[in-house]
Amino acid sequence: MSTILVTGATGNVGRHVVSRLSEAGLAVRALARDPERAGLPVETVRGDLTAPETLEPALDGVDSVFLLWPGFTAGDAAEVVARIADHARRVVYLSALGADSSSHYGEIEQLIRRSGLSWTFLRPGGFAVNTLMWADQIRQGVVRWPYGKASRALIHEKDIAAVAVHVLTSAGHKGATYELTGPDELTQIDQVRVIGEVVGRDVRWEEQPPEEARERLLAAWGEPAFVDSALRTWESFVTGPERATDTVRRLLGRPALAFRQWAEDHAADFS
Template sequence: MGKILVTGATGNVGSHVVAQLASAGIDVRAFARRPERVRPGVEAVQGDLTAPETLEPALKDVESVFLLWPGLSTGNAAEVVSAIAGHARRVVYLSAFVPGGSGGHYGEIEGLIRRSGLGWTFLQPGGFAANTLGWADQVRQGVVRWPFGQASRALIHEKDIAAVAVHVLTSAGHNGAAYAITGPDELTQAEQVRVIGEVVGREVRWEEQPPEEARERLLAAWGDEAFVDSALKAWESFVAGPERATDTVRRLLGRPALSFRQWVEDHAEDFR
């Protein structure tokens, strides 16, 4: 098996991809803005996908690439995909499942990859369990004030996303596949808060926040009006049309996906 390049190698998902590949004895190269944060013993290359000239040296002798796009727009993705196609044979792209839409920039990058000549597999996770870390300060205060408490999602553990990526990168039969991956539990946001409170040993209640108020807060935090409106629209959609759990993790890995409670147990100190 040839060398695998992992982009976003120090992030929530990429760091687990690197660790799992290294633990399996696979030849892996980590591409990161801060290579000093890469797991010890793993080859690391400093670079940034927004500066494609830094990618070329990292692609030397690489057979497969795990691609995690760092932005909220396509930016220079065409140049990045072209560079990968000039060196590697296949790419596993961490995309996203976008309900009721064209997929936004995720769909656009999928299109670039489809037209590149590369062998490809798309991982399309639903909600990330790690996104609930945004409630950590409120959890410590005992009240989470947020919109759409009845929005239901099957949040996925980042370790499962990484495990699926590693399986796809190291086994045959996945070219041309788009895998929708989720966790096993369909929980409303209010129920997610309850589970967090149970695990950390603190009573935490949900308080419904008007969407207009949340929009102002998110605009101040994120700055991207289109992205904020898209996020609010998506959360609202999960009230009437819950995100359904898939069995993709079980089918690919031969074991159940990790539960949301397991994720909270793994991250309990982040909420304390």
């Protein structure tokens, strides 16, 4: 039986990929910096994508790789992709919507295209799970953030994982690029409203000056270029909303999960 290696296996998407593949009875191996603490239900091998020399044990006998790149720059991606190509037949790369114009996502896609691997790119838009950054503010009843009228079709991490597993376990996806979103085009103000309704709390939006948000994000992320890119992206969604795609429905035969469903699944995180 061919083994599938899942990187980013302890993250929001990766854990669901591991669980779905394992439940389907497939041979799954997870990559983790600390296997003992990972708590995954499959073989978990120590390794770190930022240290390519550590990847050989994880790649031994692998046919397919689910690749989720850590960090905001391509770093050692060229060596990592080369090592994957030495062992595996195909890779499913979790990229991002707009990767053609986004430095490290686009750069890694190009490395994969030139690697000789059979590849599929998943390009999700905004992750619903990123709204967890508002959890403390929602508990206090006020979310202070910039660009409240920025509209996005946020996707549930379970849908990204379901698409990844479908692509990894079925034919017809070689050379495909899939743009993935949720079904609801909601402004950030509406996202906060929905979360408040789900958790039974009155939450209001307070518009924050972008320069103030930038200082906060710099403290949290520590990467000026990425912070500035994120702020420009949110600003752009005020006048040019992120439009919902039907890719999840086409691939899985069911609609993408609604943002309200995501909020219900994560209600405890806002309590």
